Amino acid sequence: MNMQALMKQAQAMQRDMNNIKNEIDNSVFEGKSSLVTVEVKGTKEVVKVTFDEGVKDLINDDISMVEDMIMVALNDAFSKVDKVTLEKMGKFANMMPGLM
Secondary structure, three states: OOHHHHHHHHHHHHHHHHHHHHHHHOOEEEEEOOOEEEEEEOOOOEEEEEEOOOHHHHHHHOHHHHHHHHHHHHHHHHHHHHHHHHHHHHHHHHHOOOOO
16 A cells, blocks of 8 residues: 555544544533432533433422532443444544554
8 A cells, every 4th residue: 555545544543533523522421319400511512401300399398419410420421432432433543543
């Protein structure tokens, strides 16, 4: 394989990687705990936090429980971002060790 063909292949792979990364970054992932739902972009930026009706009563009783539910929901959403990233970008890891 000549150098020019190798460079074209590398450029195509880089273009594919950038397209997939942009797709993931612009996707919204939903994470849930028992009474909290969060929406997170693929960049792990929190877009929205929503409380179910039952939270209003809990907030008066135990704010630390609500904080824990938010943490669980965020971690759920972040793990979904990581899973999709690995699924879509994993094929490139075999081609370029150390990339991910």
